[in-house]
Amino acid sequence: MPESNNPHADAPVAKLALEDGTVYTGKSVGAGGEVSGEVVFNTAMTGYQEILTDPSYCGQIVTMTYPEIGNYGVNEADIEHQKPALSGFVVRESSRIASNYRSEGSLSDYLVSHNVLAIAGIDTRALVRRIRTEGAMRGVLSTVDLDDESLIEKAKNSPGLVGRDLVREVMPAQHSVWEQGLDEWTAVHLEDPPAGDDAPHVVCLDFGMKWNIPRHIRARGNRVTILPGTASAEEIMQQNPSGVFLSNGPGDPEPLEYAHKTIAELLPQVPVFGICMGHQLLALACGAKTFKLKFGHRGVNQPVQELATSKVEITTQNHGFAVEEESLPDCLEITHRNLNDNTIAGVRHKETGAFSVQYHPEAASGPHDSHYLFEQFQKQMRQTSQA
CATH class of the missing domain: 3.40.50.880 (Class I glutamine amidotransferase (GATase) domain)
Structure with a gap:
């Protein structure tokens, strides 16, 4: 895809590393920093704001299977908790346009304001297929450490969900x-x-x-x-x-x-x-x-x-x-x-x-x-x- 047509071309680089050694390179569409969590996927076509604010996602990096997320923006009426609890968010493309009469802001601005790390521009189909084949895996999402080997090691050493009282x-x-x-x-x-x-x-x-x-x-x-x-x-x-x-x-x-x-x-x-x-x-x-x-x-x-x-x-x-x-x-x-x-x-x-x-x-x-x-x-x- 030509760089001029890439909606994330000007965004900072972000990387998602899995404990099995797989690394995905994309662009940051949320806050900066680094988080770890269990990488999972959600098959919903809509409802991303409810997913972001569902406390059940605490400790998880959530991948959306639908290719474009954020097209109808965000609003206060649809939140499910006072703030997002998930570790990170993964999408194929984050919409630059928020078009809905109920919209009160863009998804990207919402992610930044609530300090949620998010990566876009990666092959989410490949990621979801890997999770379906190998199972949910620990991962690290980062905009500050872009060294593949370092991120993989962090993913391997990150805590899982079993046995934890989240x-x-x-x-x-x-x-x-x-x-x-x-x-x-x-x-x-x-x-x-x-x-x-x-x-x-x-x-x-x-x-x-x-x-x-x-x-x-x-x-x-x-x-x-x-x-x-x-x-x-x-x-x-x-x-x-x-x-x-x-x-x-x-x-x-x-x-x-x-x-x-x-x-x-x-x-x-x-x-x-x-x-x-x-x-x-x-x-x-x-x-x-x-x-x-x-x-x-x-x-x-x-x-x-x-x-x-x-x-x-x-x-x-x-x-x-x-x-x-x-x-x-x-x-x-x-x-x-x-x-x-x-x-x-x-x-x-x-x-x-x-x-x-x-x-x-x-x-x-x-x-x-x-x-x-x-x-x-x-x-x-x-x-x-x-x-």
């Missing part, structure tokens, strides 16, 4: 009350929403929660209190919850023994609903095990089947770990399966009714096929209060 890096320090509902794009209309002190009270355990989750819960007329993921069962029950929600979050769920203990104590006391990391933690609290997927599930086009109805949902997913089916205890039944690899995508506790899914029904971004799960949680809280 949740502590993204969860809130204190409890808070959530009052924001959904915007006009995904508004939920209830026939007779509860109000005031009579409304169900949902306590969300925040392990790195996307904000569209409490928006959905609040939009259904609930009072919502957010507690850090380290909160004890006693602290949670002091809130007098109608139900407890277990959020998504980054990394390996097995080191979070404090959460396993808390959830096990909550199960006999209150309705429980978990998403993604919350799904894995519910399973671990019941005695199951988890394992690391080869390259994970990340995208807005993941097919899942609800076993009771045979209905297929197209779902948003973002996880690198899954529940091991062979370790599933008798108290849990499988409710959903991922149709790409047949892994467990949902479970239900046979005795307490607690349930969880290995995907994101709040769909930010993504399809709305799975909104019914919030209604299922609502119904369970209502039935418990009437018992």
Whole structure:
């Protein structure tokens, strides 16, 4: 491609090195510096701002498979957390034009303002094929060290995700009350929403929660209190919850023994609903095990089947770990399966009714096929209060 036609021609050089010795050279379209992380990919065509601000990406360098990213800009309404938590961002081409009536700025300016390193102009198809073949790998993204051998060595010595408690890096320090509902794009209309002190009270355990989750819960007329993921069962029950929600979050769920203990104590006391990391933690609290997927599930086009109805949902997913089916205890039944690899995508506790899914029904971004799960949680809280 002629230099004059290269949209990144004037940008500083950036390099991405993988632990297997592969190095990609491109241009910096974000902040300068150097970061390490597990290099993964996401197959979504849109929703890059939601991906950037999803705390579940903490410790990861995210590659977008869609070739042009940034064409509709960024805006405050679509953020999923107060700031990006991912380590770095990789795209084929970063659009120089932000064309959308909702746009409040360019992607590149957003990356710089939030100190996110990003590289463009590399062959993302080759990178994604390598990850699919070899599995997710540790990597280093740099604009300051451009020596290939040095970067490869840094990648080999960087920490992986297994055994690390990344949740502590993204969860809130204190409890808070959530009052924001959904915007006009995904508004939920209830026939007779509860109000005031009579409304169900949902306590969300925040392990790195996307904000569209409490928006959905609040939009259904609930009072919502957010507690850090380290909160004890006693602290949670002091809130007098109608139900407890277990959020998504980054990394390996097995080191979070404090959460396993808390959830096990909550199960006999209150309705429980978990998403993604919350799904894995519910399973671990019941005695199951988890394992690391080869390259994970990340995208807005993941097919899942609800076993009771045979209905297929197209779902948003973002996880690198899954529940091991062979370790599933008798108290849990499988409710959903991922149709790409047949892994467990949902479970239900046979005795307490607690349930969880290995995907994101709040769909930010993504399809709305799975909104019914919030209604299922609502119904369970209502039935418990009437018992």
